Amino acid sequence: MSALDGQDAQELQVVAVRAHRHRAPLLRPFVTAARRTEAVEYVVAEVELAGGATGQGSAAETVAVTGESADSIAASLAGPLREAILGRRGTITELSRRITGAVPGATSAKAALEVALHDAWARRAGRPLVELLGGRLEDTLLNDMTISLEDPAVMAGHARAARERGEQILKIKLGHDITEDRERLAAVVEAAPGARLRLDANQGWTPEQAVEIIAGFEADALPIDLVEQPVAAADLAGLARVRAAVSLPIMADESVWDAEDARRLVDAGACDLLNIKLAKTGGLRGALEIAEVARTAGIECMLGAMMEPRISITAAAHLAVAHPAITMIDLDPPAWFASGLPRGGYAQDGPRLRLTGGPGLGLEPMPALADAADGGDR
Numbered sequence: 001m002s003a004l005d006g007q008d009a010q011e012l013q014v015v016a017v018r019a020h021r022h023r024a025p026l027l028r029p030f031v032t033a034a035r036r037t038e039a040v041e042y043v044v045a046e047v048e049l050a051g052g053a054t055g056q057g058s059a060a061e062t063v064a065v066t067g068e069s070a071d072s073i074a075a076s077l078a079g080p081l082r083e084a085i086l087g088r089r090g091t092i093t094e095l096s097r098r099i100t101g102a103v104p105g106a107t108s109a110k111a112a113l114e115v116a117l118h119d120a121w122a123r124r125a126g127r128p129l130v131e132l133l134g135g136r137l138e139d140t141l142l143n144d145m146t147i148s149l150e151d152p153a154v155m156a157g158h159a160r161a162a163r164e165r166g167e168q169i170l171k172i173k174l175g176h177d178i179t180e181d182r183e184r185l186a187a188v189v190e191a192a193p194g195a196r197l198r199l200d201a202n203q204g205w206t207p208e209q210a211v212e213i214i215a216g217f218e219a220d221a222l223p224i225d226l227v228e229q230p231v232a233a234a235d236l237a238g239l240a241r242v243r244a245a246v247s248l249p250i251m252a253d254e255s256v257w258d259a260e261d262a263r264r265l266v267d268a269g270a271c272d273l274l275n276i277k278l279a280k281t282g283g284l285r286g287a288l289e290i291a292e293v294a295r296t297a298g299i300e301c302m303l304g305a306m307m308e309p310r311i312s313i314t315a316a317a318h319l320a321v322a323h324p325a326i327t328m329i330d331l332d333p334p335a336w337f338a339s340g341l342p343r344g345g346y347a348q349d350g351p352r353l354r355l356t357g358g359p360g361l362g363l364e365p366m367p368a369l370a371d372a373a374d375g376g377d378r
Helices: 070-078 080-085 092-100 107-125 152-164 178-191 207-219 236-245 259-267 284-297 310-322
Strands: 012-031 036-049 054-060 140-142 145-147 169-173 196-200 224-228 250-252 273-276 300-303 326-329 346-349 352-355
Touching: 012 070, 012 080, 012 092, 012 107, 036 070, 036 107, 054 107, 054 310, 070 080, 070 107, 080 092, 080 107, 092 107, 092 284, 107 284, 107 310, 140 310, 140 326, 145 152, 152 169, 152 178, 169 178, 178 196, 178 207, 207 224, 207 236, 236 250, 236 259, 259 284, 273 284, 284 300, 284 310, 300 310, 310 326, 310 346, 310 352
Parallel strands: 145 169, 169 196, 196 224, 224 250, 250 273, 273 300, 300 326
Antiparallel strands: 012 036, 036 054, 140 352, 346 352
């Protein structure tokens, strides 16, 4: 990762590390082949630097994906991750490496602290984080809207409503049963004419099922841009077989957690695209390493997210705008939240996401005790 204006060479000192927990109900349940979510438990991390610049990051409970609960995230932040940087001096790169090496796993907790560190770094510099990552504040990206895994009629209703709101790209959750998945997609296509579709099976098919159902979608000439993680994360050979047998681009998600995973996928010919998520990579540095592997290989990336709060999504948006290999985003989770906290960071102009400026992430501080009347956090 290269920063602008020599900022990376400047020494920082961490004088405080804090964390506080929140719970945010969703407007409606979010359902995938792997889990069902009705409310999000998450932890906000804060890093304060000498001189007073303070940044924030967040980590949501995603036991089904990262293995982390809100309890384990809070424990990691209060224990080894806090100890790794509290009172330490170093450049942003050196301090980030201390976070990465502090404890095995705990990728969501690491991401929360590492994002908070970068937010504080950019606030200290008085610059938007995207600029220190090498990007331009004025650039925008086309976002999508997820249609979660439910009965065909329910999915059709949500797809219709999304199109009426002006959404252009719909991410369709499938991966339960290929016969039912065909019915789900047919209902969505009928309900949302003109929409581009991204299909996400969340590891829900065998390679044989994936080839069968994707080939059928191709024969029907459906408006599908890509198919995400059709088979089990560890089955790189199966993923490669699917990719070789179909024409639609295949995106790896659960199969890629770090740069080494990305290299293995590329070398195996197992995917056309990569989905990067900060909660899997442990923060911005790991995500940038994957994006660099992709750029070298000449493939494009999506910057995605799980059901995460606005702080996490804003950090992902800064990175997505900054790196040229990241050409797609899947950053709609805040639209599912009953809470809009904290304010700032980015805005959605129709289907396009734009950063709104200000130092760091451009977000207001998240209060330790959120106002329950202001959107539902408590």
